[in-house]
Amino acid sequence: MRRLLDDGIVREDRTIVSGPGKPRTVLELEGNRLVSIGIHLDPSVLTFVAMNLRGEVLRERRIEVPNLEVASETVQQMATTVKELIAEIRVPKKHIVGVGIAVPGPVNVEEGVVINPPLLDGWADVELVNPLRKLLRLQVIIEKDTIASAVGELWQSKEEKTDDFVFVYCGHGFGAGIVIDGDVHHGSSNNAGEIGHYSTGHKSVFCEECGADDCLASGTSYEFIAAKAKERGLDLPAYEVLGPEQRAEGMNRLTELALEGNAVAKELVTESMVMAAEVAGQLANALDVREVVFGGPQWDKVSELVGEDVDAAVKRRFGLRTVHDIDTRTSTLGANVGAVGGACVVMDASLSPKATALLLR
Ligand SMILES: [Zn+2]
Known part of the structure; x- marks a missing residue:
């Protein structure tokens, strides 16, 4: 003390x-003396934040369509960027509590390993924590991005706070964070919230992973969306070999077109988000929560376009509506939600029993 x-x-x-x-x-x-660093590795964007104990983001950095082909190079880039951020905020290193990295699941949190995220080719069994610890000489923790996002939402949504909600992370894929009684549910292996292979009821293409032809992952994949676009007379970028960068570029192009007012692009973006909303409605129903919170980089871009359709889809699939209402809302953390979540996770881990319960001024 x-x-x-x-x-x-x-x-x-x-x-x-x-x-x-x-x-x-x-x-x-x-609250302003202690700082944690959050990193979010999404296949389409790499985000960094420096956050103080009050939850204020002091600095942020975003790298759109990062080169993620060689994992070891990405780790180096992470270390360099973290060092730059620390230098910019001019906080002594002893006040940096650590680095929390939000990564696509599945993950092995104890070993600090990314297992085999579906949209990150070349990232099977990548050790993330140990190399970064060595490069930075700081505490480093990883957490599944959807779980980290839910932690961030719980820390930050002071006014709108509810104790039971489903957080839908909309990035390059979809995942859920589950908050029950004010606690984030981690699951037995820290991989709770996998909704990618839920059936949507909308036939798309056969999915080799789950064996269904109507799962959320297939129905919202760039491959399927680009094929649907073509049928409707819209040409999206086509690639011979499809890797994370190409998918990110293609999806970004689709989003741009939708925002510019292209009707087919808007239709396609809406259809994807509605599928995610239908899954979220069912999950919210099973858990008997009262709120679904949407966030993440993709949601940040398209929420204005699809908000009403998404709300309607959640309500449609929420069977408990005869008992109570279900609300939808947008995360206050915008595109930074994963990175802020990472920063909150490492803050939580450093300041036990629970930093969320501390009264800060
Ligand atoms: Zn599937």
């Missing part, structure tokens, strides 16, 4: 005298 006082992380706020015995000193955390 002395060290925390000396470092200016905790200060003596006031003294309480109640009854006999030694007066108690109330300690208050200096």
Whole structure:
């Protein structure tokens, strides 16, 4: 405690005298002194934030369509960017609590390994935590991006806070974060929230992974969307070999066209988001939550276009509507939600019992 006082992380706020015995000193955390770094590895965008204990983002950095072909190079790039961010915010290194990386699932959190994320070719069994720890000499933690996003949402949504919700992460794929009784559900292997292979009821293409022909992943894949676009007279970029960069470029082009007012592009974007919403409605129904929160980089771009259709789809698939309402809302964290979530995860881990329960001023 002395060290925390000396470092200016905790200060003596006031003294309480109640009854006999030694007066108690109330300690208050200096929320702006401690900083954590969050990184979000999404196949289409690499995001970094530096966040203080109050949850304020001090600096952010975004690399659109990053080169993710060689995992070891991405790790180097992460380390360099983190060092730059730390230098820019001018916080002494002893006040940096660590780095939290939000990554697409499935993950092995204990070993710090990315297992085999579906849209990141070349990222099977990539060790992320140990190399970054060595390069940065900081605590490094990984968490599945949808779980990290739910942690971030729980930290940050102070006013709109609800204790039970489903968070739908919309990035290059879809995933869910589950919050029950104010706690994020991690699952037995820290991989809860896999909704990619839920059946949507909309026939698309056969999925080799799950054996269905109507799963969310197939119905919202770039391959399928580009084929549908062609049928409807819209040419999207075609590639001979489809890797993460090409898919990201293609999806970005589709989103741009939709935002510019192209009717077919808008239709395709809406159809994808509605499928995710239908799955979210069913999940919300099974969990008996009252709210579905949408966020992530893709949602940030298209929420205005698809908001009403998405809300309607969630409500349509929410069977409990005869018992209570289900609300949908947009995350306050925008495209940074995964990175902020990563920063919150490492803050949570460093400041036990639970930083979310601390009163900050
Ligand atoms: Zn599938």
